[in-house]
Amino acid sequence: MPMISKNKIKRLVSLQQKKYRQIHNLFVVEGIKQVNELLLSNFKVVQVVATSENRNKLTTDIIEVVSVDEMKKISSYKTPPGAIAVVEINQNPTISINAISKLLVLDDIADPGNLGTLIRSADWFGFDAVICSSNTVDCYNSKVIQSTMGSIFRIPVLYKELIPFFKSELPENVNTYAAVMVGSDYRKEDLKSGGVLIIGNESNGISSEILQLSKKLITIPRSGDAESLNAGVAGGILMSAF
Numbered sequence: 001m002p003m004i005s006k007n008k009i010k011r012l013v014s015l016q017q018k019k020y021r022q023i024h025n026l027f028v029v030e031g032i033k034q035v036n037e038l039l040l041s042n043f044k045v046v047q048v049v050a051t052s053e054n055r056n057k058l059t060t061d062i063i064e065v066v067s068v069d070e071m072k073k074i075s076s077y078k079t080p081p082g083a084i085a086v087v088e089i090n091q092n093p094t095i096s097i098n099a100i101s102k103l104l105v106l107d108d109i110a111d112p113g114n115l116g117t118l119i120r121s122a123d124w125f126g127f128d129a130v131i132c133s134s135n136t137v138d139c140y141n142s143k144v145i146q147s148t149m150g151s152i153f154r155i156p157v158l159y160k161e162l163i164p165f166f167k168s169e170l171p172e173n174v175n176t177y178a179a180v181m182v183g184s185d186y187r188k189e190d191l192k193s194g195g196v197l198i199i200g201n202e203s204n205g206i207s208s209e210i211l212q213l214s215k216k217l218i219t220i221p222r223s224g225d226a227e228s229l230n231a232g233v234a235g236g237i238l239m240s241a242f
Contacts, residue, residue, distance in 0.1 A: 004049065004064065004066050004070050004074075009070065009073055009074055011024070012028065012049075012074045012084065012086065013073070013074060015027060015028045015086065016028070016076050016142060018138045018140075018141070021089065021138070021140055025088060025089050025091070026046060026086055026087065026088060026089065027086075027087055027089055027140035027145070028076075028084060028085070028086055028087070028142060028145075029084065029085045029087055029145055030075055030076065030077060030081045030083075030084050030142065030145070030146065031077075031081040031082070031083065031146070032054060032057050032058065032081065032082045032083050033149075033150070034145065034146070034149070034150055035048065035058060035083045035084070035085045036057075036058060036059050037149075037150030037153055038085055038087060038150070038153050039058070039059050039060055039085075040059075040153070041153035041154065042090075043087050043088065043090060043153060044087065044088040045060075045062075045085050045086070045087055045088075046085075046086045046087060046088060047064065047085065047086040048060060048062060048063050048064065048083065048084070048085045048086075049063070049064045049065070049066045049070075049071070049074065049083065049084050049085075050063050050064075050065060050066070050082055050083035050084075051065070051066060051067065051068055051071055051082055051083075052065050053082070054082030054083055055083075057082065057083075058083055063083075068080065071084070076142045089140060093129075093156040093157065093158055094156075095128065095129045095156050095158065097169055097170060097171065098171060099128075100128040100129060101128060101194040102125075102126065102127045102128055102194045102195070102197075102242050103127065103128060103129055103130075103131060103174075103195075103196045103197070104118065104122045104127050104129070104130045104131070104196075104197050104199070104235070104239065105130075105131045105132075105133075105162065105196055105197065105198045105199070106118060106130065106131070106132045106133065106136050106198075106199055107133045107136070107162060107198060107199070107200045107201060107206050107207055107210050108133050108135045108136055108200065108201040108204070108207070109132070109136045109137060109199065109200075109201065109202070109231060110136075110137055110201060110202055110203075111137065111202055111231070112137050112141045112143035112144045112147065113143060113144075113147050113232065114202060114230065114231045114232040115132075115136065115137050115139060115141075115144050115147070116143065116144040116145070116146065116147020116148045116149075116152075117147055117232030117233075117235075117236070118130070118199065118231070118232055118235045118236075119139065119144070119147075119148045119151050119152055119155065119157060120147065120148045120149055120151040121232070121235060121236040121239050122151070122155055122239060123148075123151035123154050123155045124151075124239075125236075125239040125240055125242060127155065127239065127242070128155075128156075129155060129156040129157070129158065130155060130156070130157045130158070131158050131159075131160055131162070131165065132157065132158065132159045132160070133159070133160070133161075133162045134159055134160070134161055136159070139152060139157045139159075162207075162210055163209055163210070163213070166210065166213040167213070170196065174195055174196055175193070175194070175195035175196065175215055175216065176195060176196040176198065176213070176214045176215045176216065177189065177191065177195055177196065177197050177198065177214070177215070177216045177217075177218050177238075178198045178200075178206050178210070178211055178214035178216070178217050178218070179197065179198060179199050179200065179206070179218060179219070179220075179234060179235070179238055180200075180205060180206065180211070180217045180218070180219055181205070181219060181228065182217075182219060183216075183217035183218045183219040184216065184217065184218055184219070185218075185219065185221050186218040186219065186220060186237075186238055186241055187221075187241070189216065189218055189241075191238075191241045191242045192241070192242065194242060195242075197235070197238055197239060197242065198210060198214060199231055199234065199235045199238075200231075201231075202230075202231045218238070220234060220237055220238065
């Protein structure tokens with residue numbers, strides 16, 4: 001039976017916590033499809049483990065075979081995946097702000113599922129990058145990685161202090177659109193010309209400081225009785241208009 005050392009298992013399990021991801025500068029990708037998406041990217045893969053029945057489904061020969069029981073110990077999933085990869089965190093993804101036409105900015109997104117959905121939607125709608133506030137949930141959280149369905153390997157995701165970013169890095173001629181509950185109908189704005197879309201915290205919305213730095217406040221008109229839209233859903237609707 002395949003065997004993996006207890007120390008390796010311990011390290012893999014520890015990467016489910018942000019603290020240890022930061023200490024080791026590593027994160028984990030789970031699942032055959034996700035790992036194969038990863039292998040097509042520029043991320044540096046440190047280790048790949050897979051069960052014997054799944055090793056041939058991966059597009060790499062550098063695989064450490066583990067038993068199903070070992071995979072259960074390593075994985076964060078209720079149903080263990082066929083493969084897991086350990087990957088170096090890209091600390092400084094580079095983007096040229098002046099060359100960007102569509103940028104998604106996220107202010108204090110707290111839910112991993114929402115962040116993953118927003119990254120995936122940004123990839124789908126051709127956004128150039130995603131800028132996250134420093135208090136947004138870690139994009140290397142396993143639930144975020146799972147929710148992006150591979151998009152995190154294709155679109156740059158950066159963490160920044162947003163106030164200095166808006167004041168010092170973002171060109172003055174760029175249109176900035178803040179998604180709010182009360183604002184102008186997004187369908188009446190010329191969003192196809194591009195710009196920056198800002199989505200705020202699920203409970204509190206965009207911080208007042210960032211709202212003051214935004215040029216336009218836009219909203220999705222309500223037709224029914226729902227109190228609000230999920231941040232991931234609202235972001236997807238607005239991104240589709242860019």
